[in-house]
Amino acid sequence: MSSAQSPRERRPDSVAHILLSRVEATPDREAYRYPAPADDGVPGTEQWRSLTWAQTAERVRAIAAGLLDLGVQSEERVAISSSTRVEWILADLGVMCAGAAATAVYPSTNADETVYILSDSGSRAIFVENAAQLAKVVPHADRLPELGHAILFDAEADIPQVEGLTVLSLAELERRGTAYLAEHPDAIEETVRAIEPEQLATLIYTSGTTGRPKGVRLVHDCWSYQAVAQESCGLLRSDDVQFLWLPLSHVFGKALISGQIRTGHVMAVDGRVDRIITNLPAVRPTLMASAPRIFEKVYNGIAGKARAEGGVKYRIFLWAAKVARDCARAGQESMAESGRRRVPLSLALQHAVADRLVYGRIRAAFGGNLRASVSGSAALAPDIGYFFAGAGVRILEGYGLTETSAGCVVNPSEDNRVGTVGTALPGTEVRIAEDGEILLRGPGIMRGYHNLPEKTAEVLDSDGWLHTGDIGNRDQDGFIRITDRKKDLFKTSGGKYVAPTEIEGRFKAVCPFVSNILVIGDGRNFCSALITLDETVIMPWAAAHGLGGRSYAEVVSSPQVHELIDGFVQRVNDDLQRWQTIKKFSVLSRDLDIEHGELTPSLKVKRPVVEREYAEVIKEMYEGSREA
Structure with a gap:
């Protein structure tokens, strides 16, 4: 069984093409929000600033042109080692618009593995967040003969110079790009027009449990597919305000950028995990993507606080939690049977009381406007999913791998089924093998592991099916349930x-x-x-x-x-x-x-x-x- 196909001619050739179209369509609309030092000059105080799509494009064009000025050519790799911040997105889009390919490096990666990734990918340049990230590279510059440039997001007064490695600030790269564009005004548009769907766009190295990580080769068509699929399934909307804190070095966070550019909605970007609780009421997002661990921590925090208060308050919480789960289950079962959500009257009345006493505060903690949150990268415990669903915080569990350019299966917001990871995105095919392994095929599938043809052949067969290593099943409505990792059984x-x-x-x-x-x-x-x-x-x-x-x-x-x-x-x-x-x-x-x-x-x-x-x-x- 397969989902409807997404013909090649209906997809743009790359996200770079989508970006230029977005800027032309809505140049003055807000694109990104990001935290920055406050105008009052008080150390440590911040405020949210914005970039319009036109302002975003201006910076992306300057970064792309700066890379061209450094001699970066088509499909050559440019690494990014930084936490999630707006500069990560600008750099990534700049790499794309220069026709190059980004190598994503987790900022938590140690020096030895960072050097391995830069060497294996053959990266020509690297964007680094700060001096600490640069310090992972500098002592090993002699082992990286292809790496010629490092660009600092947070440049200090004195930028260190290293033999064999030119270090410059992001601002300096953008100045070089602006000068380059003065002489070659159409350089970026010409470069983007030359990008073909099967050109390498991104190398993301899997954080494997054993041995060296493998570089997953994702081409421009993978990200273009993600952009179109996320919009067509209704996951993203043009009026959304999305809060992004996920690591952009991870495929889940990276894929969301493609969809956001396609729909043109606002994205607030801040990767500091310790700021999530503070940021949510300030951003008031309609959409947020997260790993299950965050929902588990929120739930444990709520339950722990209620337990500490004891007495009547704790009994009220336990009762409200049960009502939330019962309502969510009843609604889900009736939706699956009749296509309409129905809850018994007595349960609905209890839910109304619990909403006033408990659930309203939970929704307020998420900013009060959240229409959905997407959960991925690991399994969400169903009881936690039912709890939040009953409390009015809809968690849409999805499924995907680095090798599938992130989500290829996700729950539809109008028919969310807790305990499943949803249905296939348009254009993705799903097959359950005889041993229960989930096989996937579609435009979002990787084109192989970098420099590892034998490893590629182990998971990607001649018919294009990716053997995921996950065990699961599919019901008559097409909803997928993951039961375990094949290797973890x-x-x-x-x-x-x-x-x-x-x-x-x-x-x-x-x-x-x-x-x-x-x-x-x-x-x-x-x-x-x-x-x-x-x-x-x-x-x-x-x-x-x-x-x-x-x-x-x-x-x-x-x-x-x-x-x-x-x-x-x-x-x-x-x-x-x-x-x-x-x-x-x-x-x-x-x-x-x-x-x-x-x-x-x-x-x-x-x-x-x-x-x-x-x-x-x-x-x-x-x-x-x-x-x-």
């Missing part, structure tokens, strides 16, 4: 298959204190779990239960916390088959993080890394045990 020593992410999702739904959980059991005689707790939620609980004044590590290793978490483990176990139940667990002394290599930049757990790091802890859980 494990078999116990008793011969029973276990899907760990399903158990982990159930635990996250019932335990408001959890941050991360990893279910273990491959080749073993029972399942165990490594668990980390959310410090912002567990510490207030600890203070109220006689553990005040203790450190986080002391709190999570206490018998009281072990007993608390054991209660939630038993609740999950009650609904599992015997061989799936968690017999033992260990609460780790710190949370998993990107810095220790345990999480990817999109906050997915690197299972092999965690299992290696905590091999002794795992060994202790199984020592001397003969449980079946």
Whole structure:
């Protein structure tokens, strides 16, 4: 079964073409908002500033022309190593309009891997956010003979000069570009016209769990397809205000830029995760994309605060949470059966009361205008999805990979089905293999791994089907449900298959204190779990239960916390088959993080890394045990 095709002639050749069309159509409309120092001159104060589409185009043309002046040619790679900010977008569009290809580098990537990515991609230049990012490159400049230029977003008074590497500020690059355009006024338009759909546009290196990352080759047609598909399915609208904090080095954030240019809506850009809660009421977005971890943290924070208040307030929250889930489930079931959302009258009346008492404050925390939030990069626990849906915060779960230029399946806003990742975008085909693996084909699929033809052949067959490695199924309405990663499924020593992410999702739904959980059991005689707790939620609980004044590590290793978490483990176990139940667990002394290599930049757990790091802890859980 396949979705409707998107003929090549109906898509622009590139996002660069889409950008020029957008600027011509709505030059004076607001394009981007970004935080900047406030006019009052008080250190540390900020205000939101704006760029119109005409102003955006002026800067993009100058950056593109500056790259041409540096000698960058068609399909040559230009890297970007920066957190999410408006300059990242301007640089990326400048690279596109110069006919070159962007190499995305996570700012959290260490120096060794950064150098590997720059070398493997053959990048000619690199945009870096600041001196710290530049410092990853400078000591290794002799290992990067093709890298000739570095451009600083945040340039200090004295820009360092390095032998074999010309370092300049973004402002200086734009000045060079402006001068270049004075002599070659049509250079950018001519370059964009020459771009062909199958030209390389972007290299995004997968944050693999083992070995070196692989460079995913995404051509201009991949991004053009994303732009058209996001608009045609109704995901993005021209009147949206979108808040973007996702890493732009990740394919999820990058794909949203294509759709935004196509529809021309406003995008507020600030990648500082610690500012999300502050930014939401200020931006008042209608749309936001996020990873499930953010929704889990919001939910845990709400539940933890209610628990700390105790008494009547906590009982009201528990009741309201149940009403939210019941309403969302009832509405979803009736929509699937009859095409209309219906909720029993008694439940609707309860919901109206709960809305006044609880849900309104939740919506206000998201800015009050949110019509939808898109969740991707990992599975969202259904109970959390139902809770937010019932509270009026619609989370549209989607599915995609770096190899599919991000989302290729997403829930429609008018028929959102919690527990699924939605239906295929127009032009994408989905097939379920005999072993349950999800296969995908369409314009958004990568053209291969950079310099790795053997690895490409392992996942991309001769008919163009991408073997995703994910296990799932599709219902009669075309909604896809992901059940597990093919490589994450494990078999116990008793011969029973276990899907760990399903158990982990159930635990996250019932335990408001959890941050991360990893279910273990491959080749073993029972399942165990490594668990980390959310410090912002567990510490207030600890203070109220006689553990005040203790450190986080002391709190999570206490018998009281072990007993608390054991209660939630038993609740999950009650609904599992015997061989799936968690017999033992260990609460780790710190949370998993990107810095220790345990999480990817999109906050997915690197299972092999965690299992290696905590091999002794795992060994202790199984020592001397003969449980079946």
